[in-house]
Amino acid sequence: MRFSLLSLVRNAFSNHQNWGRQWRQPEPKKTYDAIIVGAGGHGLATAFYLASEHGLTNIAVIEKGWLGGGNTGRNTTIIRSNYLYDESAALYDHALKLWEGLSQALNYNVMYSARGVLMLAHNHHDVMSFKRHIYANRLNGVDNEWLSREQVKDFCPPLNISPDIRYPVVGGALQRRGGVARHDAVAWGYARAADALGVDIIQNCEVTGFKRDASGAIAGVETTRGPIATKKVGVVAAGHTSVVMARAGLRMPLESFPLQALVSEPVKPVFPCVVMSNTIHAYISQSDKGELVIGAGTDQYVSYSQQGGLHVTTHTLDAICELVPEFRRMRMLRNWGGIVDVTPDRSPILSKTPIAGLYVNCGWGTGGFKATPGSGHAFAHTIAHDTPHAVNAPFTLDRFRTGRLIDEAAAAAVAH
Amino acid sequence: MTTAFRLPKGGRIDRTKPIVVRFNGREVPAFQGDTAASALLANGIHFVGRSFKYHRPRGIMSHGSEEPNALLDVDRGGNRREPNNRATVVEAFDGLALKSQNHWPSLTFDVGEINDRLGAIFVAGFYYKTFMWPPKFWTSVYEPIIRRAAGLGQAPTAPDPDRYAQRHAHAEVLVVGAGPAGIAAALVASEDPNKRVILCDEQAEPGGALLHDVTSEIDGVPTSAWVKAAIETLDARENVTILPRTTAFGYFNHNHVALAERITDHLRVPLTGLPRERLWQVRAGRVILATGAHERPLVFADNDRPGIMLAESLRCFVNRYAVLPGRQIVIATTGASAYRAAIDLKAAGASVTVVDLRLEGDCGTELVAAVHAGVEVLTNHTVIGSHGRQRVTGLIVAKLDGNGAVGAPRVLACDCAGMSGGWTPAVHLFSQSRGKLRFDSGLDAFVPGASVQAETSAGSCRGVYDLAATIADGAKAAGGSRAVAASPTYTSFQPARIMPAPPGQKPVKAFVDFQNDVTAKDIKLAVAEGFTSIEHVKRYTTTGMATDQGKTSNMNALGLLAGQLATEIPAVGTTTFRLPYTPVTFGTFAGPNRGDLFDPARVTPIHDWAVANGAKFEDVGLWKRAWYFPARDETMHQAVARETKAVRTSAGIFDASTLGKIEVTGADAAEFMNRIYTNAWTKLEVGRCRYGLMLKEDGYVFDDGVAARLSPTLFHVTTTTGGAPRVLAHMEDFLQTEWPDLKVFLTSITEQWAVIAVQGRRAREMIAPLIEDIALDDAAFPHMAVRTGHIAGVPCRLFRVSFTGELGFEINVPADYGQAVWEAVYESGRRFDVTPYGTEAMHVLRAEKGYIIVGQETDGTVTPDDLGLSGLVGKAKRDFVGKRSLVRPDVVATGRKQLVGLRTGDLSLILDEGAQIVADPNQTVPMKMIGHVTSSYMSANIGRSIALALVVDGRRRMNERLHVTTPNGFAQATVVEPVFLDPEGVRLHA
């Protein structure tokens, strides 16, 4: 059933008895043309584009838990594309363009809200780095503009721009097309749309191993619900990529760390945009439901516990209270963690692997939600054609050998 | 206004201290010891707010921190206002101002009520299905409306006048919850005086459920007397810390537990010096969780009307606060514990009817006791609805027949109702500790299973409900035993997910999650749409996601979901329990880390002189560095022009104290230097300095600086200001873990030495009068040499080095003499018009000479060769950190960016640092970028702007004309050598 106001009203009259399932709960088949491991946003998007753009519909997405329950379901939803390097800007802006029509494309309101992402500069180094980004973005056709201190205040009135604080705000970089989206709806929307095209989404099924043919190429996967044959497997397991790839005998240039976020109690609109300060480690926006959504940092050690240390949260809230002192009387409602897989250059890997038929999409670390549509789109191309799409061609595994790193972090130390 | 519902005696309120609070501007008399909720109820006020989505009138439902409905805006005066306070835990004081939330224009007349009528459309997840067309409307129309509708109260807008504090604490035993179980545990645990015991409870006083149990006895004395004696015992023990008003809100790994202590919120005028709240970080040997249980509401149509409360809460208001919540009370229950409430309410003068789902034969002594007390009891009855809008006026009940079919409805008139659907142990902290829950079907609840940390649950938080048993359980948790005789507790009950209702009843709203307006129907809808995991149901319906985090609702939601899926609760599982147990202010987390204490502001020994001389400062890492010294109303540009000129024409003086300094000592010091730096150190003579470059193992430039050899076994190494800590850490790491055989010790001496740079052709003459024991002439003390001796009578390490290209010295003196020596040198330089200069002038001066700054010319992707510094890479050395990475394919490939100088066509144009460079400005977007500007200044000495840039194959592009972005287009610039002044280095030897 197509979603619309009309269908909503019609269903209201029938007491909402007639809504169908948004996706089926199929039993795994014996064989698929391709299998995606991980039903996060990226995995589901990959399946959707494989089906919708490459005609591969006999495919399955295999998820060890519930779809969207990984980092897709636990991120601070910041979306932007004002990355420095050409490669990154191309990839993230590819995604941003897809975001702009995603609700309509999926017939699912993912509430993409282009309210602007404002990054605060606190010192000379920030200013220089932001200008470098802004100019690079301009030449790459990505919007990003410099705001003076006063313009920062106009754009986001709650911010404390007093020159007397420890790290005063000296200006900012604003990407107006940046914003947020409703994270769960992204997973659900892709799942529903992929399911409608015939994709099997198999939840509560963990991939526990890989089968290889005589040539060493992929022949199938082992799962907690039995073996499944396939010649193509795309691993999109985010924080668990190292674990999954180890089952194929591959070591990865990745480490998995807990990353925390938190929300406040819901309040009426007070915070109009997304604000990020890398210098003092604060990321904040207000959701459409009213909570302040705040991103914290990662713990320093590898962990799969989805729980981080208290000192990481306190550090972030120090910074929030410095930026908006009025928020000291706001209260934290819930704090949680996700497991993020981080590469040495903080850029993702969307790549073929040394094993034929095995593809990997990982390393999005603390900032892959924003890339969801673009990543799925490019990865689908990579799997379907056994060759990367132009936007993900630079994001190979091989770059760690050659040294052709795409080091956004080294260039700017910008997260999310 | 009289407090018509205040009982003449009883309760724990202080009747000698009458107070007045305000609710929506109206005066509400109360007593010290009341909560906002009891004060309102004492005045007959039940209707206190509107629900989130449907704007339904809502009252007070509970008596504790689990309250979902009664959320008030609270103003404690002097900008101490914030929204969403649970009326049941706000302690009343004279002048406290309360306001209801989420309505317009008023509480009683609220336009938002229309949402309730449109409830048929506003079902779970409706917004995912609509608001998509036309696409443009989302940002301009739909989203703004959604946003405005959302959110409960108004965020605080005034600066917070309060202070917040923090404390780390260590205890052998931490007991959370001071009910009978927790008190018993603390008593036993603290018997050993060597065990430090912390007992915390979120309530204002210890006692837990016993605070409202006025009928039971323990060992022959009333519970209140038992609690009092126990607390006196604990108080007398030095090893015990009792923390009232302190919520354990987070349980982390390694028995690290976070507590939020509320210190002043209950005070009308907080004592000066007292923080409002304190974050305790407790590291405990063992944690005993005695957090009690929450009563479950019943799910039936219109179960949310003001006046419908939890049965135990009715009992609490009557006994603890001496408030009669109504005169005619109907209590619907599926279990025995509600009879205690009924009996106590009856004793206080209300007329009480109990409507019990259970068959008479399933009831126990509670039934006899209630009937004996004069309570009317209807067994085998269901409740199927309620009447009233802004206050309940009746419950609709019906008898069940032998087959469980619902009989004819009838209305029991009432002005207040109770409900009790059994109990849910508070396993939140246990779950946070990563313990696994176990479903106990007898209790119809999850209880703690295997512990993962050194933790024990005790009392009703693990399903032990009998009073005597809770005490025994608490003692046992602490490793002892305590057998008491206590009045019996009525504990039997029969679980019900949703109260039986007649088939074909019109669509109704039977609330599961009250605050988020989630109804039983929403859960059904979610399942029908394929959201079958409890985690999906939670997120699709938002059940359990409100400020109460589903304390009262989650079990009902689980039960309903299990029913829909025709499975059992354990198969459904729970959602994840997360911190905080109850919401905690951001201020508590931030604590004292604000203003001056937000981050240490490191200042140099010469800082105060700079302040006194009008310096502007910039932040460099944690340091405050003098940026420039404006004379009167000079702009920065004017000041910098003056400062840089002075250095080139006469002399300047600069505070370089922030430079990192490390002493590398030992027989293998030179070998160590060889391995850490790209260049060679073995042959450096004693008394000489060398500039060194340091890479990380990935081959990119990490830090640089001058190092001096003071003896065959001693190097004095300098690093960048920002790099100091990480360079020392990097060196220590290699020394300890890779080369433990090297005989080397490292010591940070950054702060031992103040560093005064004197630069300019007069530098030598300036310092000469102050130095007796060092020969300063060029031959005896050449460029890149170091000497030790005295200046102004103070011991010094004198470096002849230059970061300006001028003759220069860096005077290192022990920090406490820094300012005095600075003043002496400055005084001595007056005859040369010595000019103090700041970091900005320093940057310009070094850029004129093409000297790089790590972090400005480099960004973590730059190799020595990119900087034109391959001469500093010791090709002959077998190895050094980062060497292998320099021969990776991409690092040796052509097309890398190389450091060059840029000259703009327009002499006065200062390019933006960070500006991008293209060869052809007329390309279409995306353009091919071939570099960026790393440094750019107006050089007063050269009389034009200068810039450094990293440009693809830059060294092959000399004199090529390139195009550099400007705020509104491109500027032309020519590639030149990156040295703008004195390329031969003549000035160094002035």
Place this chain on the structure above:
Amino acid sequence: MLLIECPHCGPRAEIEFRCGGEAHIARPADPSALDDNAWAEFLFYRSSPKGVHAERWNHAHGCQRWFNALRDTMSDRILATYPAGAARPNITTIEAAR
């Protein structure tokens, strides 16, 4: 926040320490002998296991010594700490789970 048993100072709060990542990735004696793949392995490839993990810690705000720890990355339990350079203690996942 972890409580880490420094071999020299005893149990201390995690904030006093710096984690140095995976342990037992010895720096090759002669890096130039490695091909690009092997060098990339050394530089960048890590096991990031779910289970017992050997990792490097530095008691940065204490005795400043480096040491190694075995920690279960599921439970965060620390099973052993031992000197840098010493062999990895023989603790299996099964023991860790207990």
Place this chain on the structure above:
Amino acid sequence: MLENRSIMRREGILDQVAMPAEPSSVALRTLPPEARFVLRLGAGDATRNGSIAGLSLALPINRFGADASRLATRLGPDEWLLIGPDADAETMHADAARALAGTHHALVDISHRNVGMELSGRAAAVILNAGCPLDLGDRQFPPGSATRTLLGKAEVVLFRLADVPDRLGVAVPHYRIECWRSFARYVHGYLAGAAAEYAAVRN
């Protein structure tokens, strides 16, 4: 390497800091200039040497030994911090250098790198614990203990000295806090802030 001492007066970074009005449950004071050395020495060599500059090095890690005027703290397996009166600097250095000649060691003058403060009083431990994660219990950190640790966002070396009598003659804990010079105002401010509460009410 020690340079000869100067005749100039040392200017401390806390010289200008106003002392908070002295409340009875806690006293925070800055210390005068002192002589300090970092001594690095293999544990074996330390045992062999026994005592240096009149100070015994044979100490467990995180313990200090002191005589009337000097103090030696063992901060790690091969690290000691030696403190003495400013006037003793040269003799301390000379004694130590003589004793260690020929042994692999480092003896670095850091007299000016560090700044000392003292905090005493009934509430001293909880004031420190406002920002210090250490267990300061009497059994866990008795007099004679010393270690590097954190106070808020600054690194400090914390010593538990012998208890001292307070105004009423009751023995109360007494701590010495050392930090790097540039952090001193922060550390002092942090402690003064944490102490404010005790000044206000808890005496």
